[in-house]
Each structure stands twice: as C-alpha cells, then as structure tokens.
Amino acid sequence: MFNKIQRFIVLDILKNRVVLAYTLLLAVLSWSVFSLEDDSNKGVLTLLNIVLLTTPLVSIIFTTIYLYNSAEFIELLLSQPIRRSKIWTGLFLGLFFSLALSFIIGAGIPILLFVPGHVALILLVMGVLITAVFVALGFLCGIMSRDKARGIGISILLWLFFALLFDGLVLFLLFQFSDYPIEKAMVGVAALNPIDLARIFIILQLDVSAMLGYTGAIFKDFFGTGVGTAIGFALLCLWVILPYLLSRRMFIRKDL
Numbered sequence: 001m002f003n004k005i006q007r008f009i010v011l012d013i014l015k016n017r018v019v020l021a022y023t024l025l026l027a028v029l030s031w032s033v034f035s036l037e038d039d040s041n042k043g044v045l046t047l048l049n050i051v052l053l054t055t056p057l058v059s060i061i062f063t064t065i066y067l068y069n070s071a072e073f074i075e076l077l078l079s080q081p082i083r084r085s086k087i088w089t090g091l092f093l094g095l096f097f098s099l100a101l102s103f104i105i106g107a108g109i110p111i112l113l114f115v116p117g118h119v120a121l122i123l124l125v126m127g128v129l130i131t132a133v134f135v136a137l138g139f140l141c142g143i144m145s146r147d148k149a150r151g152i153g154i155s156i157l158l159w160l161f162f163a164l165l166f167d168g169l170v171l172f173l174l175f176q177f178s179d180y181p182i183e184k185a186m187v188g189v190a191a192l193n194p195i196d197l198a199r200i201f202i203i204l205q206l207d208v209s210a211m212l213g214y215t216g217a218i219f220k221d222f223f224g225t226g227v228g229t230a231i232g233f234a235l236l237c238l239w240v241i242l243p244y245l246l247s248r249r250m251f252i253r254k255d256l
Contacts, residue, residue: 005077005087009094010101013066019102022058026051026106034114041206044115044123047107048202051127052195055103056134057159063095063138064155068148084252088139092244096135100128119205126198129236133194134159136243143250166193194239197232 013019029050037043067074070091077087107127111120141155170189190196 003090005082005090006094006097009091010098013095013098014101018058018062019098022054022062022099023102023106025054026103027110030107030110034110040115044119044202044206047111048123048199051103051107051123052130052199053163055127055130056163056195059099059131059134060138060141060155060159061152062099063135064141064151065148066095067091067139067142068151085248088248088251092135092139092248095138096132099135100131103127103131119202122205123202126201126236129240130194130198132240133236133243136240136247139247140243140250143247143254162193162195166196191235194236197236197239201229201232 030047033046033050034040034043037046074087074091078084104124104127108124111123115123137158138155141151141158144154145151170186173189174186190200
C-alpha cells in the first residue's frame with residue numbers, strides 16, 4: 001500500500017499544470033543561460049542564482065498547497081488499515097520524487113550537456129537536496145495549521161527568510177560584532193540556512209571564491225576540506241530529515 005500511495009501521488013503531480021510549467025520554466029532558463037554564455041562557469045553562476053530562488057519557492061509553496069488540497073484524500077487513507085507513518089512517508093516521497101524529477105528534466109539535461117564533469121554532478125545533487133529540504137519544510141507548514149491561508153503564509157515567510165533575509169541578518173551581526181573574533185561562531189550560523197550551504201558547495205567547485213559573498217568567504221577554508229564537505233552534506237541531509245520527522249510526529253498525534 002505504501003508503494004501504491006507513492007505511485008498515485010507521483011502520477012497525479014506529474015499531470016499538474018503547475019509542475020509542468022515549473023519544468024518548462026527551468027528548461028527555458030537553463031538552455032537560454034548556457035546558450036548565451038560562452039563560459040560554462042558564468043552560466044553555472046547565473047543558473048545557480050535562478051535555481052536557488054525558484055526551486056525552494058516552488059517546492060515549499062506547491063507542497064503546502066497540495067497537502068491542503070489533498071485533505072479529503074488523506075482522510076480517506078486514514079479510514080483504511082494503514083499506519084499514519086506510512087501514509088505520511090508515501091506522501092512525502094511522492095511529492096519529493098515528482099518535484100526532483102521536474103528539476104532533473106528541466107535543469108539537469110542542459111547542465112549535463114554544458115557543464116563539465118563533477119561540477120554538473122554537484123549542481124544536480126544540490127538542486128535535488130534543496131528540493132527535498134523545502135518539500136520537508138512544506139510538510140511542516142502544512143501540518144502546523146488547519147487554516148490554509150496561514151499555512152501558505154508561513155511557507156512564504158520561510159522562503160523569504162532563507163532566500164533573502166538571512167544574509168542580511170548575518171551581515172548585520174558581523175558589522176555589530178566586528179571587533180570580536182566571531183568567525184568560528186559564524187560557521188554554526190551558516191548551518192542555519194540550507195540555501196547558503198548549497199551555494200557555498202557549488203561556488204567552491206568553480207574556484208571563484210570572490211563570488212561567495214561575505215557570508216560564504218568566512219567558511220571557505222572550512223568547507224573546502226574533505227571533512228568540511230562531509231559535514232556540510234550531512235547538515236543538508238539533516239535539513240531534510242528533521243523537519244520531515246517533526247511533521248510526521250505531528251501528523252501521527254494530530255486529531256484529524
């Protein structure tokens with residue numbers, strides 16, 4: 001039954017016009033960027049900024065809305081002899097696989113054609129991980145409130161915080177405490193934003209550290225090592241696991 005739930009969700013979402021439009025948008029932007037740029041590194045940097053804005057936005061908002069619109073379907077599943085944890089896992093994997101497939105089809109094909117070797121692989125992996133992170137956050141937003149407008153509002157605020165406001169807050173803290181040695185503490189702060197972690201990963205592969213910005217430049221020495229890379233990847237995985245587990249626990253205990 002778990003596989004049937006997942007398969008139904010995937011087939012349902014792949015026919016959704018929003019997901020089709022998202023795939024087409026990524027494809028048009030990716031092909032356009034690489035066609036206009038002679039240097040693949042410049043194309044990757046341009047596409048990176050686009051992906052790290054659109055992918056989290058679509059993933060978290062689409063997931064939240066889909067959960068609210070599927071309330072009757074979820075209630076039907078709950079009336080069956082299926083454990084709640086399996087229902088929630090099936091929904092999560094179905095949404096994640098659908099949106100990840102859209103990203104791979106839309107952006108992955110031009111990336112593999114135009115970007116050399118390991119850089120293309122890193123970019124694809126980061127895109128898929130960011131999709132998983134914001135799908136998990138979308139599940140958390142969807143289960144936190146019964147009110148659809150409030151849940152969608154929370155998801156938009158989360159995207160705004162991670163995509164736009166976080167770096168501004170970090171810069172403010174750095175300027176306020178510029179007289180103190182806070183570099184080590186800022187490594188922990190970087191772990192609070194999955195988008196920044198993905199950006200640092202990709203730009204380090206391109207060896208254009210000047211593009212990292214003030215936040216990322218502090219962590220170059222740390223994340224540029226093998227141990228730092230492993231820790232950063234583990235942190236991104238935690239950003240998927242923890243929101244999902246928290247949302248699943250709330251779903252199991254919630255009186256629907």
